[in-house]
Amino acid sequence: MHRGRVFALILVVLLMTSIVGCSSPAVSVPEEPAPIAAPVEDVHDFVIEVTGNKGNKFSGNYMTVMADGSSTSHSVDGVVLANYVVAGTMPTVKYTTRGSIVSCFFQQKGEIGALIVIISKDGYQVAMESTNAAYGVVTIATP
16 A cells, blocks of 8 residues: 555656646746837939930830839920020930939931930949930839
């Protein structure tokens, strides 16, 4: 019988240990970090300059993309005019827009002359492309 009591005592001790172990304070699980705040919208002021030889006709499109992926597109037709001349520069037609990225496509409508497209971002020139080809095309975007 003595063995039975020892066995029962061991069983009680094991049972008590497992019960106490189950009722001990739970190990704290670290909470997931708070989500990172969405980035502030990346908005810039853009100027698209279309220049070349006086009188050159052109048509094209410029698209502005916002940080959230939405976009707006503008179709344009123009003529490089003399009244945009500033001393020492070529005649220029300017388009302004606000967004994160600008992409442009312009085509000259004639056989002679140059068509030059310049994009400035927040006052600094960031891209320039040109063509001298008859009915040439300029495709340009901000980096």
